[in-house]
């Protein structure tokens with residue numbers, strides 16, 4: 001059994017769940033230590049033991065499995081050259097990952113208590129994107145909190161709040177903050193504290209690094225706003241874990257462009273609880289809530305939310321295809337398109 005000091009590890013988010021996972025570890029070499037992954041860069045990993053940060057490398061097997069992400073709890077051993085190597089990964093309590101347009105999976109963060117969905121009350125405000133983030137974190141069984149930034153310069157806060165309340169389930173908390181002000185700490189107090197790990201998600205320029213700095217009082221560089229579009233200058237390039245004086249851990253992430261939650265259709269559908277509940281009253285069991293008669297969903301759910309829901313399910317279906325299935329699908333469409341072109345050529349002749 002690996003030795004550990006609860007109080008020291010508590011500073012980096014150690015909790016009862018992680019403690020309970022220790023029993024399942026393989027026997028570790030003498031002197032092996034438990035640490036948390038705080039940064040993943042292309043060529044190295046940074047780990048923290050509660051007292052200090054170290055650079056480490058992972059056994060090729062762990063790299064190949066591609067499952068390492070910021071927030072993971074790991075077992076580290078020193079080799080004969082005094083280099084730190086990651087030898088084991090504890091199964092995470094939860095894990096956020098996404099799929100890119102080509103179906104490629106990317107790990108974002110592990111062992112999260114609360115996901116702060118950061119969105120600016122400026123040009124960044126986008127309800128469809130917000131719904132995607134909610135689906136992403138809820139399908140990973142993580143509670144979301146909507147954090148609207150730039151409240152200090154916004155002119156139509158009430159209008160934006162009204163729009164959110166009209167289509168986003170009301171049990172999801174919403175806060176408006178100025179990410180540059182320490183008042184943000186009071187606003188977010190219910191989700192902060194020792195042993196708590198937050199993950200900040202949102203588009204580039206939304207204010208994630210600014211909020212991370214305010215909460216952790218660190219000085220991570222933030223980008224100035226590009227004139228005109230209110231977006232940041234893509235300052236955050238990697239996911240990283242920051243420690244706050246009160247013991248909260250914050251995982252800052254770079255703004256994601258095109259992505260799909262890494263969940264199957266069924267899981268995604270199940271997080272749209274408002275639609276699921278109403279759907280049980282639809283006349284047809286397999287109602288798609290599109291044009292079927294006796295649909296209990298259409299008309300009771302914001303039309304754009306329903307459209308977004310369908311798009312999300314389609315995207316999930318597409319990104320779940322294996323590379324071979326995608327090639328086969330492309331080939332099928334090529335044949336269909338070719339046949340179509342040939343038919344219209346024949347018609348013309």
Ligand SMILES: Nc1nc2c(ncn2[C@@H]2O[C@H](COP(=O)(O)OP(=O)(O)OP(=O)(O)O)[C@@H](O)[C@H]2O)c(=O)[nH]1
Pocket residue numbers: 149150151152153177178179180202203204205206207208209210211221222223224225231232233234235236237253254255
């Ligand atoms: N006035 C005001 N400015 C803010 C607020 N939040 C962020 N900003 C500014 O918006 C710009 C972008 O903020 P960042 O924190 O770099 O945005 P980010 O979400 O980390 O962006 P990426 O790192 O690109 O993903 C910076 O110039 C911040 O000073 C806020 O609440 N009020």
Ligand SMILES: [Zn+2]
Pocket residue numbers: 279282283287288289290292294295296297298
């Ligand atoms: Zn229906």
